[in-house]
Structures are given as C-alpha cells and as structure tokens.
Amino acid sequence: MRIVLLGAPGSGKGTQAARLKEALGVPHVSTGEMLRQAVAAGTPLGRQVKDVMARGELVSDALMLDLLEERLSRPDVSNGFILDGYPRNLVQCQALAALLERLGQPLDAAVLLEVPVAMLIERLAGRAAQEGRSDDSPEAVKQRLRVYESQTAPVVEYFAAQSRLRRVDGVGTVEEVSERLLAALR
Ligand code: AP5
Ligand code: MG
Numbered sequence: 001m002r003i004v005l006l007g008a009p010g011s012g013k014g015t016q017a018a019r020l021k022e023a024l025g026v027p028h029v030s031t032g033e034m035l036r037q038a039v040a041a042g043t044p045l046g047r048q049v050k051d052v053m054a055r056g057e058l059v060s061d062a063l064m065l066d067l068l069e070e071r072l073s074r075p076d077v078s079n080g081f082i083l084d085g086y087p088r089n090l091v092q093c094q095a096l097a098a099l100l101e102r103l104g105q106p107l108d109a110a111v112l113l114e115v116p117v118a119m120l121i122e123r124l125a126g127r128a129a130q131e132g133r134s135d136d137s138p139e140a141v142k143q144r145l146r147v148y149e150s151q152t153a154p155v156v157e158y159f160a161a162q163s164r165l166r167r168v169d170g171v172g173t174v175e176e177v178s179e180r181l182l183a184a185l186r
Pocket of ligand 1: 011032057171
C-alpha cells in the first residue's frame with residue numbers, strides 16, 4: 001500500500017507511521033527524519049539544510065526531490081510505503097505525481113491527521129522539553145505552523161480535489177488515533 005500521511009507539525013504523523021508500518025508491512029519514509037540524520041552525520045546535505053530546518057522553514061524543492069527520488073528507488077519500497085513529510089507544497093505534489101508515474105507506483109490514499117492548533121503547540125512544547133529537537137523552540141514552532149498554513153494546506157486541497165483524501169481525527173490516545181487510521185484505510 002502506498003500512502004501519503006498529511007498533517008500539521010505535531011499532528012502525530014511520525015508516531016502513527018511507526019505503528020502503521022507494522023500493521024501494513026511497508027517502510028516509513030520520513031523526509032524530516034532523513035534530513036535530521038544528514039544533519040546529525042554532518043554530511044554536505046546536512047550542513048546545507050541545518051539552519052533552514054532550525055528556523056522552521058522548508059528545504060528547497062530541488063534538494064527534497066533528489067532525496068525522495070533516491071529513497072523511492074530502493075527495493076524495500078517496491079511493495080509500498082508510508083510517506084511522511086512530503087509533499088509539502090504544490091510544486092512537490094507535481095513532482096511526486098511525476099515520480100510515482102515514472103516508477104509505475106500509483107498512490108492508494110492520502111490521509112490527513114486533524115488536530116487543533118492549541119493541541120499541536122502543546123504537544124510540540126512537550127517534545128521540546130523531552131527531546132530538544134532544534135525546530136521545537138517556540139519561535140520555530142510558530143514559523144512551522146505559518147509555513148504549514150500557507151504552503152502545505154493547499155496540498156490537502158490538492159488531494160481532496162482528486163477524491164484521494166481521507167480525514168482522520170487526530171485527537172485522542174495514540175491507540176485511538178491508530179484505530180481510526182486503520183479504519184480509514186480499509
Ligand atoms: P518534519 O520532520 O516532517 O516535521 P513536521 O511536519 O514539522 O512534524 P513533526 O515531526 O514535528 O510532527 P509529527 O506530525 O510527526 O508528530 P509526532 O508524531 O512527532 O519536518 C521537519 C523539517 O524538515 C521541516 O520544517 C523542513 O525544514 C524539513 N522538511 C521535511 N520535509 C520537507 C519537505 N518535503 N520539503 C521541504 N522541507 C522539508 O508527534 C509530536 C509530539 O506529540 C510527540 O512528542 C508525540 O509523542 C506526541 N503525540 C503524538 N500523538 C499523540 C497523541 N495522540 N496524544 C498525545 N501526544 C501525542
Ligand atoms: Mg514527524
């Protein structure tokens with residue numbers, strides 16, 4: 001199964017994808033995780049994106065497409081994937097559509113985790129205290145939410161217009177949200 005998992009920062013994409021991959025038996029492809037690994041390893045890509053990420057802004061479409069193309073060309077995604085963090089704007093929507101067409105791997109669904117903004121801020125503040133992710137500072141969170149509203153909300157409309165979007169209430173325990181996600185994918 002090939003799925004795009006959508007949702008604002010803190011909506012639970014990573015948390016749910018980690019569970020969903022067990023249920024569906026397909027890898028979790030998180031562009032944010034791939035970038036954080038590059039930053040931690042100090043690779044040329046990591047050095048290039050570190051400051052942009054810490055500010056809560058988007059990395060360039062060209063860099064992201066290179067990264068995604070390489071990842072989706074590996075054999076472990078031949079049976080599907082859960083894509084988390086991509087696409088994040090309409091240019092990336094077109095790039096993904098073209099890439100999947102070329103790979104002969106059409107998407108099955110786009111699932112949106114819906115969580116009110118106040119709860120997103122609360123969850124990210126909780127994670128800031130626990131994990132210290134560089135973009136969980138209050139200023140970076142504000143910027144990530146702004147970027148989501150201006151650039152990523154149109155992605156939701158893009159999938160809705162294709163009748164591919166499934167909306168899932170992301171409020172509740174992790175287990176409750178997982179149940180709803182699986183039900184939405186059945
Ligand atoms: P990315 O890593 O994609 O981050 P994000 O979209 O901002 O989302 P988060 O990872 O913060 O939240 P999440 O939805 O995964 O929630 P989580 O499960 O962690 O992107 C980071 C940066 O990378 C971007 O800003 C950009 O710079 C760059 N980037 C990445 N992709 C890009 C692209 N395609 N183009 C350009 N740039 C790109 O949960 C959050 C917290 O809530 C956790 O503490 C969790 O334990 C808790 N939680 C989860 N579920 C629940 C629940 N049900 N109840 C209570 N708490 C919960
Ligand atoms: Mg995440």
